[in-house]
Amino acid sequence: MDGAFPSIAPYRSGFLDTPDGQQIYFEESGNSAGLPVVIVHGGPGASTQPYRRRFFRSTVYRIIGFDQRGAGHSRPSGVLERNTTAYLLDDIEVLRKYLGIERWVVFGGSWGATLALCYAQRYPEHVQALLVRGTLLGRARDLEWFFGAYGVASILPEAYQRFLAPLPPAARDRPVSAYVDLFTSGARDIRTAAAAAWAHWEASVAYGLFCKKAGYAPEPRLGAQAPDRYAIAAMYAHNGFFLEPECGALHDTRNLSDVPGFIIHGRLDLVCPVENAITLHQAWPKAELQVIEEAGHLDIEPPLVAALVAASEAILSCCHSHR
Incomplete structure (x- = not known):
């Protein structure tokens, strides 16, 4: 993947037991003392992907991936009961506490961006910065x-x-x-x-x-x-x-007023039209909006890779105390 950082392997992986009996797979890569970033995968139903670690400089980021309940390596596989957006948000928060992290950067694309936005609105005090790509707003x-x-x-x-x-x-x-x-x-x-x-x-x-x-x-x-x-x-x-059919993930955006971040979106995105990014930026003006002209939805596209790497580096600058 041209323009990204070198591939790395996790230094730790395991399962987190949730209060209702699920087992959530998680993994950590990079610098264990670095700036924590949690990668929220898309789908719903997909899984964390190794290549997404490469958007973050491993010498300075503590890179955390996990599989949402029922998905990927999480157990039981394919579970539909007690599998809702609210449960997924609870799982992310339980993971944060389990890992002993006070504040972290939250990164997600597509459905992962939906969850990242919902999490940041529910727990803004635990979000140091927010990075979303190809955002799905989850409206009707x-x-x-x-x-x-x-x-x-x-x-x-x-x-x-x-x-x-x-x-x-x-x-x-x-x-x-x-x-x-x-x-x-x-x-x-x-x-x-x-x-x-x-x-x-x-x-x-x-x-x-x-x-x-x-x-x-x-x-x-x-x-x-x-x-x-x-x-x-x-x-x-x-x-x-x-989610609410009219507002979707934009249900409590006043809680994003102090959260810095980036909205990255391909102009040619057919999954999530660029209007989503414009609407999100209107609700979250503190973020920097970047519409990438020659890109679609996928974060393997070279222009999006370059934009995500640049954003992760810029987030380091605004979180300079973790350098």
Whole structure:
């Protein structure tokens, strides 16, 4: 990944027991005495990724990753009960306390940005800085853009038809709830086919413009956990991300008034339109807004990599006491 810091391995990993019996996987990399940064992954239902450590200089950052409940290495896998946005925020706070951190930098992209924003509004006293990329605001309009017939589907109609293909014709006007039915059917072949179709739609939108430039096709690799992963994604979408439909993640933005940070967004983002970043900046003017003209949604795109690395370095400057 050009422009990022060298790859590093965790110096510690383990599981955090939550009060309700979940086991949350976490890992730490970099400098154990450095400025703490927690990386909040997207999805919902995805997992922490090693390459994201490379956005942060490992000699000065204590880099913390974790898998949200039900996702990645966390146990039990694919759990849908007691899996809501509120539970995820509680898990992040329990992790902070467990690691003995008073204040940390919070970084997230896409759904991870949604959670990062919600966490910062709930616990601003524990957020030293906030870095969000390709922000999903989690409003009803965002769901309609991604899953409805007249949003991004109008730009990628062929991929959208493939997304609808596994669904009964009578259910295609409500694809998210229809996918929830498939994922909860119990039949593994049905769940696996549903995961493949859902994953292809996500990849088609996320890679839509970038993959043509980069020269590769948006066919995702599906592992054994794919049905669990996309069942979580469908469940969250079906429940409106457990957020208010009008404001989504922007529910208590006055609590961000003293939180410094960066809003980084690709102009060509088809998953989360750039309007999201503009709206967020209006609610959080203390942040620095950077719209990256030749970039889409993915944080592997070179212009976004460069912007994220520069932002992480700038955050070090504003948190100079940790150098």
